[in-house]
Amino acid sequence: MNIHGATSKGLVRTTCLLILLATSACSSFFDKPQRRPCAGASIPAELADFVIFDGPGRDLIDVNHTGRIREVETSCKFEIDEKTSEGTMSLAVAPVFELERGSANKDRQASFNYFIAVTEPGRKIRDKVTYPVTKEFTGNATRMVAKDKTITINLPVGPEIGGTAYHVYVGFQLDKAQVEFNRKRLNQLR
Incomplete structure (x- = not known):
């Protein structure tokens, strides 16, 4: 060799x-497995904040509590039939709130309602659900950041409709006076 x-x-x-x-x-x-794009999420500016007053006064001493949606955490999981390319997108949504206790707050609580709305192709509202929340300020705390429970929304997907065909909106459920108050504040900031 x-x-x-x-x-x-x-x-x-x-x-x-x-x-x-x-x-x-x-x-x-x-x-x-290929990673599929998830639905987008937005917080409408006019519905991103709230101020709860005690009584008819609108001064700083009349504020019970305030809130702001800091962010919306989202994630998706897909279950797709390989033969038909149809299936379900499980969309997990968890809003994170910043809350502040005002001078008029005596019960050390912040109570409010927020909504999660889902639009489908064409931006038509598919579903909207309102969730009540009560958070307690502990000790001498006047501020807190609180993440609400994760809400799972199941949406159909297929060859023609992917995850990005849907969009999620999260905002505070406000009355007309609160929306007007927010509009005035936003206009002053511009």
Whole structure:
């Protein structure tokens, strides 16, 4: 056996091993499930804040509590039938609130309602649900950040309708006077 024969056998073995590794790596790479895009989420500016007053006064000493939606955490999980490409997107939505206790607050609580609305293609409202929340200020705290429970919404998806066809809106459920109050404040900031 010459030195060239040994090198050729080693080279053949190494080449075969590399081809085997490369093809198995490609197979596992292409078999991984594709990540699908999730629905978007927005907080309408006029419904992102609230101020609760005690009584008819509108001064700083009349404020019971205030709130602001700091962010909306979302995530998606898909269950898709490979044959039909149809299935369900489970959309998890969890709003995070910033709450502040005002001078008129005696019960150390912040109570409010917020909504989650889902629009489908064409921005038509598919569903809207309102959720009541009561949070308690502990000790001498006058501010808190509180994440509400995660709400799961199941939505149909398929070849024509993907996750991004839907959009989620989260806002405080306000009356007309509160919306007008927010509009005036927003206009003053512009």
